[in-house]
Amino acid sequence: MSSTLVKVCKVHDIPVNLGVGALVKGEQVALFHLPTGEIYALGNFDPFSEANVLSRGLVGDLQGQKVVASPIYKHHFNLQTGECLEDAGVKIPAYAVVVQGDEVYLAV
């Protein structure tokens, strides 16, 4: 099934350096707004704590990768790929983000 673009929110709805949660086609998504202006989207579900908390993690970079740190057990996930830095086998969904004007779209 090919993905479709879904309008989620405005750019300014995601404060810089922070994340927000969104519900897109029934899936919980975490969107992050970096100070560089980029916006990334991952699944909101943290597989280690089994809770929907990643939108509440701190963003930053580690070893050249842009990451979010889970607020519960502090695992880091690559914002572009969804891969976990501490546990190579674990990967969470990463969604393509399209920004048009003021609007943020997700490819789901």
Next chain:
Amino acid sequence: MRIVMIGHGMVGQRFLETLAARAGDMVHVTVIAEEARPAYDRVQLSAFFNGKTAEDLSVTPHDFFDATGYQLKLNTRATGIDLAAKTVSTATGEVVPFDKLVLATGSYPFVPPVPGNDREGCLVYRTIEDLEAIRDAAAKSKVGVVVGGGLLGLEAAKALKDLGLQTHVVEFAPRLMAVQIDDGGGRLLRRKIEALGVGVHTERNTKEIVDGETCRHAMNFADGKVLETDMILFSAGIRPRDELAKSSGLMVGPRGGIAIDNVCRTSHEDVYAIGECALWDNKIYGLVAPGYSMADVACNHLLNGHHKEFLGADMSTKLKLMGVDVASIGDAHGSTPGSLTYVYVDDRAEIYKKLVVSSDGKKVLGAVLVGDVESYGDLLQLKLNDMELPDKPEVLILPAMEGSPRKAFGPDALPMSAVICSCNNVTKGDICSAIDGGVKDLPGLKASTKLATSCGGCSALAGSVLKCELEKRGVEVKKDLCEHFAFSRQELFHLIKVEGIRSFDELVSKHGKGLGCDICKPTAGSIFASLWNEHILKKPLAGLQDTNDYFLANMQKDGTYSIVPRIPGGEITPDGLITIGAIAKKYNLYTKITGGQRIDLFGARMEQLPVIWKELVDAGFESGHAYGKSVRTVKSCVGSTWCRYGVGDSVGYAIDIENRYRGLRSPHKLKFAVSGCTRECAEAQSKDVGIIATEKGWNLYVCGNGGMKPRHAELLASDLDRETLIKYVDRFLMFYIRTADRLQRTSVWRDNMEGGLEYLKAVIIDDSLGIGEELEKQMQYLVDTFECEWKAAINDPETLKRFKPFVNSDETDSNVVFVDERGQIRPATGAEKKGRIAVAEV
């Protein structure tokens, strides 16, 4: 092999530990000990009066006897040794056979044979039981006298002074510490001790002790003078416990002491003697370090190990007597023929230094230092390692002048054989091999070598050797916070403060790189809060906060939050309880009483936090900061208001203190407690800041914690009034906030502090760094700018927007599921959520 040891003191325990390490359970060991408890630290005995318990002083690991299978018979007096049958008999009627016997019977305090020396209140200073008797006698006394002005006598005098007695020291010789220091040093020491309000009476020979007129006793001296006192401590030297050896026919010296050879063997080949009961080369060693060496040598010989000998020991000492630094090295009196002497005296600064060198001026023979003992480590190493002196040896004791060469040598100049820790016989070579084995810091070194774990006097020297050796190996002692900042937290704090930096962007552009991470961002956020105290959710600070701070609540395992309103001192009205109960009921929250005397409300969804807090704030509650690395609670006992034993209003004081420091952000969480009397029901000695009421004020304890590695707090100052106590706590907290590492509790911070408690006292009480006023000012600023974070948050629509789970929907997180347990909610398990276990949802 059956080994019997008589006596269980520090040296005896050292012997057992060495034995266990080398022979394990290959040997059958029985220890016959007269005292009621296993070996404890007699060197630190006076700490008993500063709040240490008998348990704190123990040097015997809890499980030592269980783990080794060695047998310890406490409260058992050995009454005889049958050398022919090779048995020891005890007062309980047992007869214990041995193959090898070790006598570690120690010594007893010498009490001069003066008529009246057995009167009530005439005591000695050796065991914990003695100290208990001293404490009880002191409670009924106003005046106390110590007979004996030596090392132990002055230590005992300090104890009496600390117990609040008008204190005198009576010494037979013409000066204090006659053995270790000379006339010049003795004069200065006397002046300093008298300045502390302690009477010093030298050249006094006590003739008799009789009924006093104003006090319980009168001491009549040979010169006709009289001193009245309520209690007397005899500390006039020690005598070896050699009576068993003597009666069994072992050879003893003419003036006592069990004669031993270079392998610590007595006149019977299967009997050894170690420690203060042993006489080597007609000398008794009353220090623990030579005793440890004897334990090592004896154990080695007994197990037929490689050849080691005891060849005497260095008796140099450095100590603080009643706050006065005193040190003595080697030939302090310059009695070596041809020796030359240098003396430096500064009457104004109260410093006396004497250096004794060989006739050719090339070697240190001895030294006396009073008032300033900084050069002790250097001088001792020069002597012990027989190192050559610089051309002008006087620079070693002269104060540093501009342009003059200072620091004759660094740790690098020491030979590998240099003994750094004499208590545990750790050499520079041992330190180097520990470093090669991966040790990188002082705590690691302590753990692997036992260095600085007895008297601790060597920790500064050990630290400099460690640093020097690490640098030589090219090991960068990295204290970088994370990959974004090549600074320690302390350095970052300083930069932010000095440059007035208020945002992470500014900080990272000036001093760091990259986007930051979940280490440096919250650290910076915490430092900003400690310095500028702006609301943590104000832009751009919000993006630095961990989720707990960001939502001003504690995230639990299922992603919901718990709420802790502040209940200062644990005091709450019935109406307050009803309010909290009603709110918990309305929102179906799980309630639990916390360890910090508050009520925690669990199971609040993110979107519920503002509405719940609105109700709490309206009812007069404020944020409890349970979510922050910040001051949590001030626990209290009920105190003098209600308690029949209380001597201070602990609840009232706890509330004042909690209201002063509430919300203070710090490197890690801070917990306080206030107890209304010495029974200590608030468990203040397990807190970062613990306060205990005394008859005369408040005692302040610091740097304790429970947690993973519990640590008792240490007494920083006694009998303070409220104002002084607050001043000290202000200074203590700000000093910690400035200098600690990220997530370093006060206990670990203190354990890593070079100079230890004395250094901390100097900074806090004596203001040795000259920053006291600045620290107080910073704290006052934080107190004055306090605001309830929740009250501000619920009134700011921008902030409230963040509590929505979804930016594009009003739905809630369907993955948050509760089930009922014991009448309240709890998070459903994964299996329960997937429906594999039938549950009734609530």
